[in-house]
Amino acid sequence: AYLTEHAGATPAARAEAIRRRYGKDRTFSVPILMACALAGLVPWAEAPRLPFELACLPQSWYRFARLPVVSYALPALIAIGQCVHANRRSWNPIRNFVRWVARSRSLTVLRRIQPTSGGYLEATPLTSFVTMALVGAGRRDGAVIADGVRFLVSSVRPDGSWPIDTNLATWVTTLSVNALATAGDLESLDTKDAILGWLLKQQYTERHPYTDADPGGWAWTDLPGGVPDCDDTPGAVLAVLALGEAQAAKNDRSHFRNLEAGVKWALDLQNRDGGFPTFCRGWGVLPFDRSGSDLTAHALRAVCRAVKCGADAPGPAPGGFTATGQADAGVPRAFAYLAREQRADGSWLPLWFGNQHAPDDINPVYGTARVLAAYRDLGMTDAPECQRGVTYLLGVQNADGGWGGAAGCPSSVEETALVVEVLAELAPGDAVERGLAWLVEAVESGRFREPSPIGFYFAKLWYFEKLYPLIFTVAALGRAARGL
Numbered sequence: 001a002y003l004t005e006h007a008g009a010t011p012a013a014r015a016e017a018i019r020r021r022y023g024k025d026r027t028f029s030v031p032i033l034m035a036c037a038l039a040g041l042v043p044w045a046e047a048p049r050l051p052f053e054l055a056c057l058p059q060s061w062y063r064f065a066r067l068p069v070v071s072y073a074l075p076a077l078i079a080i081g082q083c084v085h086a087n088r089r090s091w092n093p094i095r096n097f098v099r100w101v102a103r104s105r106s107l108t109v110l111r112r113i114q115p116t117s118g119g120y121l122e123a124t125p126l127t128s129f130v131t132m133a134l135v136g137a138g139r140r141d142g143a144v145i146a147d148g149v150r151f152l153v154s155s156v157r158p159d160g161s162w163p164i165d166t167n168l169a170t171w172v173t174t175l176s177v178n179a180l181a182t183a184g185d186l187e188s189l190d191t192k193d194a195i196l197g198w199l200l201k202q203q204y205t206e207r208h209p210y211t212d213a214d215p216g217g218w219a220w221t222d223l224p225g226g227v228p229d230c231d232d233t234p235g236a237v238l239a240v241l242a243l244g245e246a247q248a249a250k251n252d253r254s255h256f257r258n259l260e261a262g263v264k265w266a267l268d269l270q271n272r273d274g275g276f277p278t279f280c281r282g283w284g285v286l287p288f289d290r291s292g293s294d295l296t297a298h299a300l301r302a303v304c305r306a307v308k309c310g311a312d313a314p315g316p317a318p319g320g321f322t323a324t325g326q327a328d329a330g331v332p333r334a335f336a337y338l339a340r341e342q343r344a345d346g347s348w349l350p351l352w353f354g355n356q357h358a359p360d361d362i363n364p365v366y367g368t369a370r371v372l373a374a375y376r377d378l379g380m381t382d383a384p385e386c387q388r389g390v391t392y393l394l395g396v397q398n399a400d401g402g403w404g405g406a407a408g409c410p411s412s413v414e415e416t417a418l419v420v421e422v423l424a425e426l427a428p429g430d431a432v433e434r435g436l437a438w439l440v441e442a443v444e445s446g447r448f449r450e451p452s453p454i455g456f457y458f459a460k461l462w463y464f465e466k467l468y469p470l471i472f473t474v475a476a477l478g479r480a481a482r483g484l
Helices: 002-007 011-022 026-038 052-056 059-064 071-087 093-112 124-136 143-155 169-182 192-201 232-243 245-249 256-269 293-312 324-341 364-377 384-395 413-426 430-445 468-483
Strands: none
Touching: 002 011, 011 026, 026 071, 026 124, 052 071, 052 093, 071 093, 071 124, 093 143, 124 143, 169 192, 169 232, 169 468, 192 232, 232 245, 232 256, 232 293, 256 293, 256 324, 293 324, 293 364, 364 384, 364 413, 384 413, 413 430, 413 468, 430 468
């Protein structure tokens, strides 16, 4: 009934509604159409074929193959491609032969990139699609299916539901550390050494089998299904810098090897357009694999702070801080990218986080606040792009003193805290004071513990994280208190 109301009463109307919602990126539309076909809601002719045989190519060739799904969806490409092929053969006998030959080898790839937990990316949706696709292709047994089912059974919550992601431990740990550092309250932690040791252990020291990523990056989780990316790696670099200040002051610079590896990992990911993508350099065809303004700003903050710390600290860093020259060349290119990506109204769009109340589900308030943090930290507050960004944020403040994802969106703790934290230094005055009053009331009433949905707007995939409003509020009130 829901599908009939929102997508149409006929199979053709439903299929078209799904394709229209996701556009040319097939990462989610094809799995959903496959699930509908397995359920008999649409004919198999509506489920596009995926070239799973491309997974047999060397990983270094993937970015040239122009895959119809984003880089993290390789398991779906293989499994769903096989499922559609099994239920809808091509009219081309040569293509059918190639895919017949590629079935076994691509399944070997699928098994090789499956983590020990059984969950691809530690994510319920992706693992579910892979498992049902293989069963729908007639493969009723096998290690991939067995381990996928094991992951799904073990990750169900007590109330019978499943989360989108099972664990964001590394991401929320680095956010928490950096928020306390921003607030000047990191010394209140009596577990700094333990957290630093834990974070250093989460750094990848071998080439990743999933994305072929070099060693040196961090993922969002400490579970085996994580993949190093260019949001978690800068966050970890900043957290290690903050936690390692005491060691550096005592001339203990053992963690600088980790910093060097993290900085080099991020710089090696920089695209030719000057921006930084999520997982893989040079893909750039679909939204998730393109350079992102929020990712680029985060990388800039981490790289520049780490390089400066390496240059200022007494004594040579173990092995030398060799990324300095690469950073000197990459930083101007990154700022040139940000200047090109700024919209006419002064805002920047983030790659990751959206807002369900905003037009097209995008979140220019989040994106602009994240980018302005880079201009602030690197002393570029007088840049025209920075001033236009500040003007945009001031212009979309709500009458109640808070901010939402865009002009006219209801105020939320997350967006308000992010804006207050960056404007406290860039534009102190009445707007910031009103935002502070809104946040203080949210804390005193307990509303700051209520998370808002915030997620992958380009994939229409939504989640909330209950630590976000706490973390962002600590950073905002802490920076404002330090300024006062």
